[in-house]
Amino acid sequence: MVERANKPKTLVSTPGFAPQATVTFSEDNSRVRAELPTGESVEVLLHGATVISWKDAAGDEKLWLSDAAKLDGSKAVRGGIPLVFPVFGTAPDHEQTKTLPQHGFARTSRWEFLGKSTSEDSFSLSSASVKLDFGLSSAAAGLDPLARERWPYAFNLIYSVTLTRDSLSTGLVVTNDGEKPFDCQVLFHTYLRVKDINEVAIAGLASTPYVDKVSPAASAPHDDPLAIAAETDRVYTPASASAAVTVSESGEPKFRITRDNLSDVVVWNPWTDKAAGMADFEPKDGFRQMLCIEPGSVSGWQVLEQGDAFEGAQTITLA
Numbered sequence: 503m504v505e506r507a508n509k510p511k512t513l514v515s516t517p518g519f520a521p522q523a524t525v526t527f528s529e530d531n532s533r534v535r536a537e538l539p540t541g542e543s544v545e546v547l548l549h550g551a552t553v554i555s556w557k558d559a560a561g562d563e564k565l566w567l568s569d570a571a572k573l574d575g576s577k578a579v580r581g582g583i584p585l586v587f588p589v590f591g592t593a594p595d596h597e598q599t600k601t602l603p604q605h606g607f608a609r610t611s612r613w614e615f616l617g618k619s620t621s622e623d624s625f626s627l628s629s630a631s632v633k634l635d636f637g638l639s640s641a642a643a644g645l646d647p648l649a650r651e652r653w654p655y656a657f658n659l660i661y662s663v664t665l666t667r668d669s670l671s672t673g674l675v676v677t678n679d680g681e682k683p684f685d686c687q688v689l690f691h692t693y694l695r696v697k698d699i700n701e702v703a704i705a706g707l708a709s710t711p712y713v714d715k716v717s718p719a720a721s722a723p724h725d726d727p728l729a730i731a732a733e734t735d736r737v738y739t740p741a742s743a744s745a746a747v748t749v750s751e752s753g754e755p756k757f758r759i760t761r762d763n764l765s766d767v768v769v770w771n772p773w774t775d776k777a778a779g780m781a782d783f784e785p786k787d788g789f790r791q792m793l794c795i796e797p798g799s800v801s802g803w804q805v806l807e808q809g810d811a812f813e814g815a816q817t818i819t820l821a
């Protein structure tokens with residue numbers, strides 16, 4: 503069931519049925535928050551359709567958000583899950599996207615909230631879930647003006663954020679609504695929150711080819727697990743598209759990340775010097791509490807002809 507956005511959303515519960523999720527807007531309409539009857543929550547800023555918070559039932563935050571992140575629409579958000587489209591990084595040699603800013607314009611556009619979906623037949627609290635849908639198109643008023651100027655294609659994006667008791671999924675559908683074909687890349691730039699990066703181990707990328715953006719000469723596949731002890735910026739392309747990446751801390755599994763139709767996984771941590779150089783990165787030693795695991799389709803280009811669609815998704819499960 504999809505409901506249009508009437509604000510504020512309130513809980514509707516039918517006798518005999520399990521209560522449904524609540525969906526509410528902030529006073530200034532800048533963000534939407536969904537909460538399951540059991541207490542898990544997710545918050546999405548319309549600016550960039552950026553997920554800025556994901557909490558479990560105990561209120562523990564699962565995503566890292568910089569204390570200096572701009573949430574007023576003046577800049578892409580430093581933290582949460584910024585959405586990368588239609589270019590990952592910059593692509594000076596790619597004719598269609600070479601003038602676009604780093605990571606494109608999806609994260610700097612204001613998206614429209616399209617509505618929520620819940621499972622009506624959920625008799626049990628344990629199976630409760632809520633999906634929030636957001637839209638952005640080439641005709642949208644909220645589109646970053648740079649996009650209109652520098653990327654003259656007719657496109658439509660639907661972004662879905664689904665919260666269950668133990669997982670968060672994000673999925674993007676890109677459609678070419680125009681006559682001109684276009685190339686695009688997609689990535690979910692997820693900032694996972696950890697307690698101490700020194701205790702973190704990443705499994706599932708063993709023997710996987712990757713491009714090392716920090717030391718391009720040192721891109722030899724490694725054994726499991728991967729530890730982070732310096733600036734790390736790598737684009738992995740696992741042979742198996744469905745293989746999970748698991749993040750453990752102090753020997754305990756913490757997050758399990760799976761991909762749907764996304765060939766690549768970026769692993770990023772800015773470490774001391776890069777964090778010091780980012781004005782919106784606070785506290786400066788916050789890189790010790792974060793790790794970006796970013797599923798995407800970025801090592802090549804999705805080529806969409808008129809009417810074509812591309813769909814990709816990630817699911818992060820609490821392990």
Ligand SMILES: O=P(O)(O)OC[C@H]1O[C@@H](O)[C@H](O)[C@@H](O)[C@@H]1O
Nearest residue numbers: 604605691715735736768770796
């Ligand atoms: O500062 P930005 O534009 O949010 O990008 C952060 C990082 O994003 C990562 O995805 C890239 O691999 C890094 O190279 C980049 O530095």
